[in-house]
Amino acid sequence: AQKVTQAQTEISVVEKEDVTLDCVYETRDTTYYLFWYKQPPSGELVFLIRRNSFDEQNEISGRYSWNFQKSTSSFNFTITASQVVDSAVYFCALSGPTTGNQFYFGTGTSLTVIP
Amino acid sequence: DAGVIQSPRHEVTEMGQEVTLRCKPISGHNSLFWYRQTMMRGLELLIYFNNNVPIDDSGMPEDRFSAKMPNASFSTLKIQPSEPRDSAVYFCASSYMGGSPYSEQFFGPGTRLTVL
Secondary structure, three states: OOEEEOOOOEEEEEOOOOEEEOOEEEOOOOOOEEEEEEEOOOOOOEEEEEEEOOOOOOEEEOOEEEEEEHHHOEEEEEEOOOOHHHOEEEEEEEEOHHHOOOOEEOOOEEEEEEO | OOOOEEEOOEEEEOOOOOEEEEEEOOOOOOEEEEEEEEOOOEEEEEEEEEOOEEEEOOOOOOOOEEEEEEEOOEEEEEEOOOOHHHOEEEEEEEEOOOOOOOOOOEEOOOEEEEEO
């Protein structure tokens, strides 16, 4: 079965703190892709990153970093030195042969950064 | 470059009325997806098209919902007749299925539908 679990429903941090958003997935596929999206209060969904299952290198983009660990089926997202503009709902998603071209989205983690 | 364009951005209608949501995907993209987002159910895939052909419509809630993609640059999602439980934000997304079939999807701004 394809499944994405984001166990953290809501997180609040004070500005400049680091925060990690967890994503755990289940899949039967040996080749698959994982994604993170950001949904700010304005409502649109913004693509952040795509990672394929063969590339376990961590990725860093500015204050954002992603830790992919196949051994624990996790693809966690860390924001360093959080800012108020990071306040949003963050979604993790999975796609692979079993899903066709479809995405399985997690339920999202709502992050609030307090100034 | 223009992103995915959706119209209208907001729609308020009365129960029983027909509602048509419109989407223009990113030029060059060959896959198009319609999603619905509610607090209760989160993001649900309703239907997706590949090269203008519907591939999977198993997420369409019932016969009141229909979607078309007459060409590569336009798609509609129609609800007839609408019901209050259809109130949600409807997103359209597009992607390019080329060398990798699991490309990122780019989302439009959404249409917030309220059915009274």
